[in-house]
Structure formats: structure tokens, C-alpha cells
Amino acid sequence: MRVPCIFNAIASTLVLAFVVYSCKSNLAEAQKLDLSVTPIQVVDTMLLINSDNGRLKMRIESPRMEVYEYDTLSYNYFPKGIHVFGYNEESQLLETTIVADEARHNKYKHGDDIWSAYGNVVVKNILKREMIETDTLYWDAKNKEIWTDCYVRLSSKDGMMQGYGMRSDEMARNSILLHPFDNTFFVDSDSTKVVIDTLNFIGPLQKK
Numbered sequence: 001m002r003v004p005c006i007f008n009a010i011a012s013t014l015v016l017a018f019v020v021y022s023c024k025s026n027l028a029e030a031q032k033l034d035l036s037v038t039p040i041q042v043v044d045t046m047l048l049i050n051s052d053n054g055r056l057k058m059r060i061e062s063p064r065m066e067v068y069e070y071d072t073l074s075y076n077y078f079p080k081g082i083h084v085f086g087y088n089e090e091s092q093l094l095e096t097t098i099v100a101d102e103a104r105h106n107k108y109k110h111g112d113d114i115w116s117a118y119g120n121v122v123v124k125n126i127l128k129r130e131m132i133e134t135d136t137l138y139w140d141a142k143n144k145e146i147w148t149d150c151y152v153r154l155s156s157k158d159g160m161m162q163g164y165g166m167r168s169d170e171m172a173r174n175s176i177l178l179h180p181f182d183n184t185f186f187v188d189s190d191s192t193k194v195v196i197d198t199l200n201f202i203g204p205l206q207k208k
Contacts, residue, residue: 039066
């Protein structure tokens with residue numbers, strides 16, 4: 001009459017052993033994860049809207065955002081590019097846009113808030129009809145300024161300048177080229193004639 005009890009005990013032992021084995025297997029898989037390259041959160045088709053007292057200030061869009069967390073730093077990574085839209089405070093018109101092939105948003109524990117954009121970075125001030133082209137751009141959201149130390153091309157309705165290094169407010173209203181090249185570029189507004197000093201001209205390589 002004790003046989004069923006023995007079978008029940010064996011069955012319980014087998015179930016317990018299976019559970020313990022499964023847990024050990026899952027722990028082993030978890031231990032293989034490299035947390036330095038593993039996001040804690042992934043967001044597809046990200047949309048971030050920043051407003052102040054009902055007035056739209058900024059809109060940020062990206063096909064993909066990955067969130068990483070560390071002891072002293074957390075950051076968001078945008079591997080498929082980013083598109084930023086900045087709106088004028090008074091008129092609420094779209095004033096500034098920033099596009100890049102990829103971007104990263106670092107949020108430090110001590111309070112700094114730095115964005116980095118990489119690859120075919122284009123900043124446009126639509127109201128002033130001016131454009132900034134570079135390969136790397138930094139945006140300090142706390143101090144409201146953008147800058148780069150890389151090659152820069154500044155274009156406007158009056159012509160173009162190029163060089164290394166640029167500083168500006170975050171809306172690209174007052175861009176300053178730090179180390180301009182000795183070059184010449186102007187457009188005749190009465191025709192399609194374009195004059196370029198090709199000897200001194202240095203520009204970004206075209207994408208293949």
C-alpha cells in the first residue's frame with residue numbers, strides 16, 4: 001500500500017530537480033550577458049516633446065532608442081539616427097532642425113546633460129536661412145549651446161564659409177566659425193553663376 005507514496009515522492013523529487021536545473025540554466029544564460037553593451041530598455045519609433053506652459057519648445061524623433069544605466073551615468077543611444085525640431089519662443093514657428101545618422105544623450109549624476117550627434121550632421125536655422133554641416137556636433141542642453149571641433153561648413157543666402165570648430169546658441173542663431181579657411185565662395189543673385197576657390201576648398205567626402 002505504500003507504493004503510490006514512493007512514486008509520489010519520486011515524482012516530487014523529479015519536479016524539484018527540474019525546477020532547480022531550469023533556474024540554474026537561466027542564471028547561467030543571464031551571467032553571459034555583458035551589461036555594458038546590453039540596453040535595459042528599447043523603444044521603437046520614439047517621440048519626445050518638450051513644452052513650457054503649454055508652448056512647444058522642442059520635438060525629438062528617432063526610429064529607435066536604447067537606454068543604458070550605470071552607477072554615475074545613464075544614457076540613451078539612437079543607432080538609427082535622430083531628428084530634432086526647435087520652435088521659436090515668440091512666434092511658435094519651426095526655427096531650427098538637426099538631423100544626424102546616430103546620436104547619444106548622456107545624463108550625468110552631477111547634473112550635466114550632453115547630447116552628441118554623429119555622421120552627416122546638418123543644422124538648419126529656417127528663419128535665418130542658414131545651415132551648418134559637420135560630422136560631429138555636441139549640444140549642452142543645460143547651458144543651451146552647440147559646438148564642434150571638427151570640420152564645419154556654414155552656408156547662408158549670402159555665401160559659404162568653412163573651417164574647423166564652431167560655437168553657437170542651441171537654436172543656431174549666432175554661429176561662430178573658430179578657425180576658418182582662407183577661401184572664396186559667393187553666389188551671384190542675378191544668375192546661376194557660382195565661383196569657388198578650388199585650391200583651398202576642403203569639404204566632406206561624398207557618401208558612397
